[in-house]
Amino acid sequence: MTIAWSSMSVREKSAWAMGTLMVAxxxxxxxxxxxxxxxxxxxxxxxxxxxxxxxxxxxxxxxQVLLAIANRGEAGAAPDERENAASARAVAWAGHxxxxxxxxxxxWFMAHRDGMMLFHSLFAGLLASQxxxxxxxAWLLRRGF
Amino acid sequence: xxxxxxxxxxxxxxREAQGNISQxxxxxxxxxxxxxxxxxxxxxxxxxxESAFRIARFFQVGVEDVFSWHG
Numbered sequence: 001m002t003i004a005w006s007s008m009s010v011r012e013k014s015a016w017a018m019g020t021l022m023v024a025x026x027x028x029x030x031x032x033x034x035x036x037x038x039x040x041x042x043x044x045x046x047x048x049x050x051x052x053x054x055x056x057x058x059x060x061x062x063x064q065v066l067l068a069i070a071n072r073g074e075a076g077a078a079p080d081e082r083e084n085a086a087s088a089r090a091v092a093w094a095g096h097x098x099x100x101x102x103x104x105x106x107x108w109f110m111a112h113r114d115g116m117m118l119f120h121s122l123f124a125g126l127l128a129s130q131x132x133x134x135x136x137x138a139w140l141l142r143r144g145f
Numbered sequence: 146x147x148x149x150x151x152x153x154x155x156x157x158x159x160r161e162a163q164g165n166i167s168q169x170x171x172x173x174x175x176x177x178x179x180x181x182x183x184x185x186x187x188x189x190x191x192x193x194x195e196s197a198f199r200i201a202r203f204f205q206v207g208v209e210d211v212f213s214w215h216g
Contacts, residue, residue: 144189
């Protein structure tokens with residue numbers, strides 16, 4: 001499987017770029033948080049959460065604007081049947097990931113009554129499922145299905 | 146790589162035989178992107194029944210003249 005940026009549709013470029021942004025921001029956020037923040041007794045890192053949201057939203061806007069400028073003719077078009085099908089399949093995969101994380105986090109919470117672990121696990125699950133949506137779509141469009 | 150689908154097609158051959166119509170022009174005519182036409186020609190994507198009929202109608206041939214089932 002070769003990945004040539006110039007041969008990709010704007011939707012595939014967007015999916016690769018957004019997935020990469022999600023992973024980069026997750027690494028940044030959880031790197032800042034550190035391991036000890038997951039343990040009981042710590043308060044919610046509101047400052048880091050707000051910074052994460054601000055940077056992710058700003059980054060997403062920048063990525064989409066740059067892609068729209070670089071692919072003027074294509075960017076405004078509606079997705080076609082192949083792009084919709086790839087996206088739907090990736091969303092289904094993401095649903096499985098999110099379900100597994102939620103189930104695991106709830107079981108952990110019921111056993112340990114650890115709300116901080118529950119919060120961070122659910123947040124990580126959301127980020128993971130969003131990454132699966134983006135990278136899954138990109139992978140399906142590249143590989144075929 | 147996923148196993149190739151049990152459907153082959155002659156889209157590229159028909160496109161070239163009818164005046165080397167571009168992938169973008171064919172895509173515009175049937176309502177998909179150029180990248181989807183490329184994926185169909187490479188056997189990476191099997192189009193919907195509706196798109197298969199649109200492709201056949203575009204080339205003024207039957208669906209089975211464009212697509213073959215090897216299942």
